[in-house]
Amino acid sequence: MSSGPGADSAPAPDDNDTNHDHDRTSGAASGSKATFSSLKVRNYRLFFTGAIVSNTGTWMARITQDWLVLSLTGSSAAVGITTALQFLPMLLFGLYGGVIADRYPKRRLLLFSQAALGMCGLALAVLTLSGQIQVWHVYLIAFLLGMVTVVDNPTRQAFVSEMVGPRHLRNAVSLNSANFQSARLIGPAVAGVLITAVGSGWAFLLNGLSFLAPIAGLLLMRTSELHRTERAPRGKGQLREGLTYVAGRPELIWPIVLVGFIGTFAFNFPIWLTAFADKVFHAGAGTYGMFNTLMAVGSLAGALLSARRGSSRLRMLFGAAALFGALEITAALSPSFWLFAALLVPIGMMGLTVNVTANSSVQMATDPAMRGRVMSLYMMVFVGGTPLGAPIVGWLTDTYGARVGFAAGGAVAIVAAAAIGLILVRVGGLRVKVDLRPGRPHLRVVPRERLTAAA
Template identity: 55%
Template sequence: MNASPDSPDSPDSPGSPDAPDAPKGRGTATSDAPAAASGKAAGGGMFASLRVRNYRLFFIGQFLSNSGTWMQFVAQDWLVFDLTGSTFAVGVTTALQFLPVLLFGLFGGVVADRYPKRRILLTTQSAMGVFAALLAVLTLTDAVTVAHVYGFAFLLGLMNTFTNPAIQTFVVEMVGPERVGNAVSLGAVNFQSARLLGPAAAGPLIAVIGSGWAFAVNALSYVAVIVSLLAVRTADLLPSRPQPREKGQIRAGLRHVREHPKLLWPILLVGFVCTFGFNFPTLLSGFTYNVFHGGAKEYGWLTTAVGVGALGGALLSARRRSGRPWLLVATAAGFGALEMASSLAPRLWVFGLVLVLVGLLSVVFSTMANSLVQLATDPAMRGRVMGLYMLVYTGGTPIGGPVVGWVVEHYGARSGILACGAVATLAAAVFALALTRRGPRPATP
């Protein structure tokens, strides 16, 4: 995500004559080191943004909360599979979790442009903690049904609709434009580290004492991120100017993306790859039970394998200085090819090793796309653009989840993951052709 333009004079890059002004605020992002030029890690290499106090506190709180969230994801999917024995039901759960993003994602971006990001996050994180606690109580008292899980999955997704664009824009307010690429990359490191820890803890926990305690741990984890938000020094933030309530704000955001190919192309490619290629819960539950005849522990291991690769991908992204559209396309193609190769794995451990590489490329792809979009966005439009990005990034899952679940249930897990990889590879080929038609040397955002 720390991809940057090749030079400070490139169009739409921070500091260029044609670029939008940097966000204006009441203070400065306090740091122990000076900021570097845009596109490079500012005064601290890979971990530059952690020198900023507000971001450092938020990073710690997010890590603890993300770890609990990943525990809940594993517990939720396994609970549904245990109650129904159906991979299609797991796909429906995943779809309901992301359906609100599809329905209300653009409005979530408008809210992020209108209101203080910290206030939005305090509200959504508190609500999500309450939802997790209620699901824990229902599960621990043996009163839980599939309908309950479906309902809470939808409610959590609804809160994420407002959380995601708010976090994306709040990061810029904490660290400033000089460190935004590095901060987004470190956010991916945070998320993927939690993705490694959460499932690794969830598998044995579910196997020994059940899914309910995983939900309880997640409920407690929200306290950490709420405390970190309360500890933020608001005087040090660099808030963008709140946008007034007006008609047509969603249309204005869509028009802005449509008129800027540097925003449009990465968002479209992300949509195709993520809708099918990123349906890991549906695919892994089917592989664990139907192909390798495993249980909750093996499912946790496979999810952890994806997390190990994803963490490596996030660290690799944090070290990168720039990203290009062609590199984004190549990464998407490599991701799809590896998914197709994983369908041939003869043993569980071989499948796990391939999943490490799949996880690595999935994060390199998504962080690069995120960075390209962030760096090309007008600050006044950032909430709406990132709302659209998150809609495409996560909102495609309600479409892909049930489709992938149906394919796995009727044609087998191997056919399902083969088809998902084929879609990602084909999408990359189509966009490579589109870039070729734009010219021999596509412009770098």
């Protein structure tokens, strides 16, 4: 999702804003802080409504796919391979998807991509209902889904700004996350019931049909009300141009690096939750669905809180990332089923906060003409790292147990947040100031000049 004014250089430290709030340009974040303000826009309402339906189907299919692979193979590593294949195309071709999103009409691209995603879901349904399904079929369709997502993801994110404009952008980014997490409350529960009652194939069938809703929403939009952005002309060097643009801006590159580490090693929940449900707590698909629903409760709460916030502070990003990792380690060590289940709620909340804060801060600091390429790089790093991390995490989980695998992911999140936060402090000419006097903030980030003057 991309909108907001351009940022030709990293903002200088401001004495009145020592948190590096990069959301201080134009009105991108100064619009209404009402939780649902962007739904006033008719085109976005259509987009949002269609997304609820397709996202619910997507979550049903995700849960069903993970459990199907585990049932066919008995291996957490196989679940990791499936996840890796679905996100491998983003790693290999993600930047090309951003070039396509910047070059062609986004609404038209989304019509094609949503139809293709629906066809993949229907193909998996036919194979499963006919009794012909094999694990290599799941691998192949997961890879095809990933190929479509290479174009669909940056296009869908960049299209949000065309629907709502800069004033409602941050709110729309947060509501998209709330939409996705609301579907996550329903999809896993429905999938668990369907798998137990009638089999996996019906969940896949409903997912394929669910894509009719966003297609209808796109067709009903009033194109005259879209906020048009200048499309990038066909030309050489556009990938290199996007990479150079990001490389010269610390406010873009370091949040992207952080979400890369977290997405690669700390977001492998299909592997961990299937392993905890099956091997630690000796439960079935219903428990796996319940775990995902509990995470969705926290994620939805995090998304709605993000929708009310008017800015995206980097301090919040790094603090949320560190707390996210700490909660994962705590859950990994939890001795009881119900404590583990309860901890999934704040884990979902912190994970969503990391994602929304990084996403919106990167978008708001990006020039409109570069949004597709910048967001494709963001998604390539965040999602595309999964093919590298998922097999490693799956092997670690199979070899040393679910608790060790989960705790290792949390440790990576903490180390990445601390290390990259310190790098940004140094790059921005800042220092950490500790003040133990009563009634004052005990820990602040301040410009070096102020600290020197005080000395």
